[in-house]
Amino acid sequence: MAIPVETFHLSATSQGTLQARIQQMVAEGILAGRFRPGEKLPSTRGLAHHLGVSRITVTLAYTELLANDYLTSRGRSGYFVSENAPEPPDFGPLAPRRDQVDWDAAFAQRFSNGANLGMNKPLDWARFRFPFIYGQADPKLFDHANWRLCATQALGARDFMALTQDQYDQDDAELATFIARHTLPRRGIQAAPDEILITLGAQNALWLAAQILASRGRRVAIENPCYPALREILRQGGAQVTPVDVDQEGLPPDAVPRDTQVIFTTPSHQCPTSATLPRARREALLKRASQINALIVEDDYEFEMSFLKPPSPALKSLDEEGRVIYVGSFSKSLFPGLRLGYLVGSAPFIREARALRASMLRHPPGHVQRTAAYYLSLGHYDAQVRRMGRALGDRRKIMERAIAAHGLEIAGKGAHGGSSIWMQAPEGVDSRALAAQLHQDSVLIEPGTPFFAQNAPPTRFYRLGYSSIPSERIEEGIALIAAALAQGPQGG
Amino acid sequence: MAIPVETFHLSATSQGTLQARIQQMVAEGILAGRFRPGEKLPSTRGLAHHLGVSRITVTLAYTELLANDYLTSRGRSGYFVSENAPEPPDFGPLAPRRDQVDWDAAFAQRFSNGANLGMNKPLDWARFRFPFIYGQADPKLFDHANWRLCATQALGARDFMALTQDQYDQDDAELATFIARHTLPRRGIQAAPDEILITLGAQNALWLAAQILASRGRRVAIENPCYPALREILRQGGAQVTPVDVDQEGLPPDAVPRDTQVIFTTPSHQCPTSATLPRARREALLKRASQINALIVEDDYEFEMSFLKPPSPALKSLDEEGRVIYVGSFSKSLFPGLRLGYLVGSAPFIREARALRASMLRHPPGHVQRTAAYYLSLGHYDAQVRRMGRALGDRRKIMERAIAAHGLEIAGKGAHGGSSIWMQAPEGVDSRALAAQLHQDSVLIEPGTPFFAQNAPPTRFYRLGYSSIPSERIEEGIALIAAALAQGPQGG
Structure with missing residues (x-):
C-alpha cells in the first residue's frame, strides 16, 4: 500500500534543516504507527513537489532513513517502510485513570508552597523591545x-x-x-x-x-x-x-x-x-x-x-x-x-x-x-569577559545618563560594575503594578518585592538589568519608565 | 622583551588539534602572568621549528589569539602580548591557612558515611581486556x-x-x-x-x-x-x-x-x-x-x-x-x-x-x-536501541554458551534480555576477593555484596555485564573467571 503524499506535512514548529525535518516527519510517522512496515513512500520527486523543496533534499532524508533501517529501497520501485522498523507496541486500551491518592497525606515533604523562586519571570523576554531583564545571555555579547x-x-x-x-x-x-x-x-x-x-x-x-x-x-x-x-x-x-x-x-x-x-x-x-x-x-x-x-x-x-x-x-x-x-x-x-x-x-x-x-x-x-x-x-572565556565588560561599561554610562535625565532614582548601583542597577520609585508606587503597566509598552523591569524577607516587604524598589538590552534602546526604555511613573498611579 | 622560544612546551596531556593546543599554551602563559603585556612572541617560523609543527599551524593559532585580543601584531616586527590581554590580579601572598573549623560540629547533615554508592567502581575500565562492567557505553554500539x-x-x-x-x-x-x-x-x-x-x-x-x-x-x-x-x-x-x-x-x-x-x-x-x-x-x-x-x-x-x-x-x-x-x-x-x-x-x-x-x-x-x-x-534513538538489542542478543548467547562450557553458575538472568547476568560462585567464595584476583588477569567483574541490605550480606554473588565487552573476548574472559575459581581459595 502506498502512503498518500497528502499525509505529509512539515510541522511549522519543528526546527533544524529541511532535510532533518523531513527525516523527522517520516521517522515520527513510523514510530507513531501511522506508517506500517511494507508501505510504500511517495517518490522523492512527488514528495519534493508536494512540500515545495528540492528533490535532492528528500533524497538525502530518505538515504539517512535507509541507513537507520526505517526504510528499505527496492531498486527502481522506490522506498518502503522497513520490516525492521520499530513498531509501536500494542498494549490495548489504556487503563482509565481516576486518581485515588490523597496527595496531601502522601507527601513526606512539600517544596512548592514557598516563595516563587523568581519562577514567574518571563521566558519570552526576548520579544520585549526594552528587556531590562537580569541574568540572561545577550546573543550579541556571547561568543x-x-x-x-x-x-x-x-x-x-x-x-x-x-x-x-x-x-x-x-x-x-x-x-x-x-x-x-x-x-x-x-x-x-x-x-x-x-x-x-x-x-x-x-x-x-x-x-x-x-x-x-x-x-x-x-x-x-x-x-x-x-x-x-x-x-x-x-x-x-x-x-x-x-x-x-x-x-x-x-x-x-x-x-x-x-x-x-x-x-x-x-x-x-x-x-x-x-x-x-x-x-x-x-x-x-x-x-x-x-x-x-x-x-x-x-x-x-x-x-x-x-x-x-x-x-x-x-x-x-x-x-x-x-x-x-x-x-x-x-x-x-x-x-x-x-x-x-x-x-x-x-x-x-x-x-x-x-x-x-x-x-x-x-x-x-x-x-x-x-x-x-x-x-x-x-x-x-577571558576574551569574552573583557568584551562583556566593555559593552556593559558602555551600557551603564548610557543607563546612568538616561536615569539622571529622566529624573529616576537610583537606590544602589555598586562601584565596581555588575549588570544591573537597583532602583526606587517614588513613595507609594508598587513596582509590581508599574511592571504590569510597562508590559504594554514592551518594557520589562523586575519588581524588587521578592528580594525582601519581610511579610510586608517594601514595594517601591525594582531592578533594571542591562545585560540583555541593546545600548541604543536604553534611552527610550528609561523614558517609558519615567512616563509611566509620571502618569501614575501604580499604588499597591 | 622577547619571550624565549624554549619556554614553550606543548603539554603532553592537553587535547585537541595542534592549533588549539598552541593557542591554549600561549593563552595560559598570559593568564598565569608568565607572559606580560608588550612582550614579544617567537616568530611563527621559530616557534614552528621549535615545536616541530608546520608554520601555518602556528600562524593560525596566533591569528586566533589576535582576534581574541591576547596578542597584537606590529606589521613586520611580529607578535606581542596585547596591552589589553587579561592580567592576573596581584593580591599579595596568600593567607596561610590553618583550618580552625570543627567540621563534625559544623555539619547539619552528613552524607558521606553511607554505602559507597558503587563509587569505588573503576573509571579506567576501558583499559581492562575483559571488562564485564555494567552500565557504561560501548563506543562500538553508540551512534x-x-x-x-x-x-x-x-x-x-x-x-x-x-x-x-x-x-x-x-x-x-x-x-x-x-x-x-x-x-x-x-x-x-x-x-x-x-x-x-x-x-x-x-x-x-x-x-x-x-x-x-x-x-x-x-x-x-x-x-x-x-x-x-x-x-x-x-x-x-x-x-x-x-x-x-x-x-x-x-x-x-x-x-x-x-x-x-x-x-x-x-x-x-x-x-x-x-x-x-x-x-x-x-x-x-x-x-x-x-x-x-x-x-x-x-x-x-x-x-x-x-x-x-x-x-x-x-x-x-x-x-x-x-x-x-x-x-x-x-x-x-x-x-x-x-x-x-x-x-x-x-x-x-x-x-x-x-x-x-x-x-x-x-x-x-x-x-x-x-x-x-x-x-x-x-x-x-530507536535505530540505536535496535542495533544494541541485536548486539546484546549476540553477546548474551556467547555469554551463556561460555558460562555453560566452563561450568559457572547463573543465579539470575531474566527472560527478556538486559545487559548483565547475575552469577553465583561456589559456597565459601568471596566475590570481592575473586574480583581482586581477576584484576591481575585484566578481567573486571562486579562483586554482588553491595546490592544486599543485610549487615552480613551473602558474598558469593557477582554481576557480569556484557554491554561493554567485545563478543570475541567473552569466551576468554569467562575462561579466566573459571580458572580463578578453580584455583581458589577466595574465602572472605
Whole structure:
C-alpha cells in the first residue's frame, strides 16, 4: 500500500534543516504507527513537489532513513517502510485513570508552597523591545562561534569517554584542573583538588552548602534584601533564618547576630543592590565569623563583571581559618542555560558535598564540563569577559545618563560594575503594578518585592538589568519608565 | 622583551588539534602572568621549528589569539602580548591557612558515611581486556556520528535560546513533548505535560521521588538485593526501610508489609538479578498497593533492552489509581554521561518534584536536552536501541554458551534480555576477593555484596555485564573467571 503524499506535512514548529525535518516527519510517522512496515513512500520527486523543496533534499532524508533501517529501497520501485522498523507496541486500551491518592497525606515533604523562586519571570523576554531583564545571555555579547567550536571538539572521538562515561562521583578532570590553576588564583584563592567540586550552577552549589551546613534548625544570617531562591532553599531545609539589612556597602558585619552559625553573603556585588563589600568590611566580617565561630558561604557573584574597578580579593582568599565556603559560577559570564558552577572549601566539607551530589545526580553532564574546559583553556572565556565588560561599561554610562535625565532614582548601583542597577520609585508606587503597566509598552523591569524577607516587604524598589538590552534602546526604555511613573498611579 | 622560544612546551596531556593546543599554551602563559603585556612572541617560523609543527599551524593559532585580543601584531616586527590581554590580579601572598573549623560540629547533615554508592567502581575500565562492567557505553554500539550531528544542530543560531537561556523551573519543550508523544506511548503510558519532569538521569529522578514521598520516617519497601545507591538515598532521607527478598520472578507482591507507604521496584529487569516481573505479578502488585494504600515508584530499568521478548507494559500503564510514579532514563540506551532521565506521575506530585528540582539545580542544561530531542525525533534513538538489542542478543548467547562450557553458575538472568547476568560462585567464595584476583588477569567483574541490605550480606554473588565487552573476548574472559575459581581459595 502506498502512503498518500497528502499525509505529509512539515510541522511549522519543528526546527533544524529541511532535510532533518523531513527525516523527522517520516521517522515520527513510523514510530507513531501511522506508517506500517511494507508501505510504500511517495517518490522523492512527488514528495519534493508536494512540500515545495528540492528533490535532492528528500533524497538525502530518505538515504539517512535507509541507513537507520526505517526504510528499505527496492531498486527502481522506490522506498518502503522497513520490516525492521520499530513498531509501536500494542498494549490495548489504556487503563482509565481516576486518581485515588490523597496527595496531601502522601507527601513526606512539600517544596512548592514557598516563595516563587523568581519562577514567574518571563521566558519570552526576548520579544520585549526594552528587556531590562537580569541574568540572561545577550546573543550579541556571547561568543557563540567559539563555544560551538569547543563543543564540537568535545564531541570528538578523543573525548568519547568524557562525553559518555558514568563518572560516578567525579568531576571532569580538565575542568577542575583549569579552575584550580587559573580561575581561582585570579580570585586570590589556592585550592587543592579535594577542595573543589563542580556543581549544576551556583544554585546547586548554594543548595548543597545549605543542606550540609545550614539545614535542620541551624541559625543562619542572610542579607536583606537577598536572592529569593536562597531564602527558599533555607526554608525548605528548615533553617532558622535572620535577615540582616544591608547598606550602601553591603552586609554590616557587626549586625550579624552573635549566635549565628552560618552567614550567606554576596560580597562582589550584593544581590540585588550591587553594593561591593569594601576590603575593610571583608576583614571585619571574617573577624566577626571567627569571634562567633560561624561559617561563611560566599557567593562570589559577578566578580568578572567588575569593569569599573578591579575586583576585590574574594573573602575566601583572606580566610586563614578555613571558615569560608566559596561559590563560583559561569552562568553570568557564559550563559545561564549552561548550568555550571563550583564550590571551594575545606576537604571535609567538599567530601560531604560530593557525596550528596553523587546521591542526588551523580555528576554534571560530561560534555558540558569538557566544552567549558576547552573554552576556558583556549582563552575564549577571558576574551569574552573583557568584551562583556566593555559593552556593559558602555551600557551603564548610557543607563546612568538616561536615569539622571529622566529624573529616576537610583537606590544602589555598586562601584565596581555588575549588570544591573537597583532602583526606587517614588513613595507609594508598587513596582509590581508599574511592571504590569510597562508590559504594554514592551518594557520589562523586575519588581524588587521578592528580594525582601519581610511579610510586608517594601514595594517601591525594582531592578533594571542591562545585560540583555541593546545600548541604543536604553534611552527610550528609561523614558517609558519615567512616563509611566509620571502618569501614575501604580499604588499597591 | 622577547619571550624565549624554549619556554614553550606543548603539554603532553592537553587535547585537541595542534592549533588549539598552541593557542591554549600561549593563552595560559598570559593568564598565569608568565607572559606580560608588550612582550614579544617567537616568530611563527621559530616557534614552528621549535615545536616541530608546520608554520601555518602556528600562524593560525596566533591569528586566533589576535582576534581574541591576547596578542597584537606590529606589521613586520611580529607578535606581542596585547596591552589589553587579561592580567592576573596581584593580591599579595596568600593567607596561610590553618583550618580552625570543627567540621563534625559544623555539619547539619552528613552524607558521606553511607554505602559507597558503587563509587569505588573503576573509571579506567576501558583499559581492562575483559571488562564485564555494567552500565557504561560501548563506543562500538553508540551512534557517535549522529549524536554529534544532533549536538551540532542544537548549537546553531536557531537554538540559541534553548542553549543559553535560564529556563527557571521549565523543561526543554521539544524533549518533553517528544517523551510524551512517542516514548511514553511505547510503554503504554499516556501523560499530560504537567505529569512529566525531565531530570538529571534516573538517579536524580529516584532522589526527587524519595525526598517527596519516602523521607522522614516513611515506611518504605525495597527489593533485596537492590541498587545500592537507592538504599543510600533512602538512608540519607531518613526513611524506615524494609528489604523484601526477590525471587526468580522479581518482587513477590504478598511479601510487601501491610504498613508500607511506598514501594520501590524495578519490574523490567530487576536490579541486579535481571528478573522480569510477569504480567500477573504486575497486576497483583498494583492490587496490593491499592489494598494497603501504598504508592509505587517504578524504575523502568532497561526496558529498551528487551531483545528476547517484547517488553511487558509498564506498571504505570496498568495504574488506574494514579499510584505509580514512573522513572525513565536514557543512560543505558544512550550513555550515562548524558545524565538525562524523567519522572512521570500525577500532577500534584510533579508540581512538588519541579519545585524541588528548581531549588536544587533549576533545570538540566539546555543543550543536553535539545540534543537528545533531536536525536530522538530523527529516529536515531530507536535505530540505536535496535542495533544494541541485536548486539546484546549476540553477546548474551556467547555469554551463556561460555558460562555453560566452563561450568559457572547463573543465579539470575531474566527472560527478556538486559545487559548483565547475575552469577553465583561456589559456597565459601568471596566475590570481592575473586574480583581482586581477576584484576591481575585484566578481567573486571562486579562483586554482588553491595546490592544486599543485610549487615552480613551473602558474598558469593557477582554481576557480569556484557554491554561493554567485545563478543570475541567473552569466551576468554569467562575462561579466566573459571580458572580463578578453580584455583581458589577466595574465602572472605
